[in-house]
């Protein structure tokens with residue numbers, strides 16, 4: 001199976017590789033401006049945020065420090081329960097640091113809401129969220145997000161870090177899967 005085969009499983013491409021690269025570059029520039037002269041720690045949420053973090057970090061023309069967290073939601077299916085367990089914590093002491101959490105998608109908002117509060121309790125100078133995608137219709141609680149790539153409809157999307165049963169993360173585009181993939 002090559003990359004072309006992977007792309008054939010998409011029924012609809014929402015964002016092409018070029019669009020994603022351009023938007024990630026814009027977000028990086030916004031962050032650079034906002035954090036000019038300030039120390040900056042980007043916290044990527046494994047595993048989906050690997051792609052956006054890698055591309056965003058390389059779009060910066062300033063120094064940027066990166067750290068990672070892995071979390072798991074209790075509960076079943078594809079929906080978050082809002083109860084979060086830390087599988088891998090930060091290696092960095094964020095006290096007094098300016099933190100930007102980087103994720104690829106906000107769905108219900110429960111994961112990032114919990115994470116923002118968790119990191120906020122560690123005495124950082126500031127905590128903001130950057131997400132490539134957000135589903136406004138799926139949000140279950142208000143969550144302040146400073147940097148958003150795009151708002152999208154409440155559809156299941158894959159690619160650029162987003163998976164279906166751990167596959168399709170390595171697609172360069174983002175899209176919806178063809179029905180035959182589920183059957």
Ligand code: PRP
Nearest residue numbers: 046047048080105106107108109110111
């Ligand atoms: C995704 C995404 C967010 C979370 C958002 O991670 O990276 O962390 O879901 O969902 P929510 O807004 O409903 O809480 P996922 O649990 O799919 O793990 P992954 O990054 O390893 O794929």
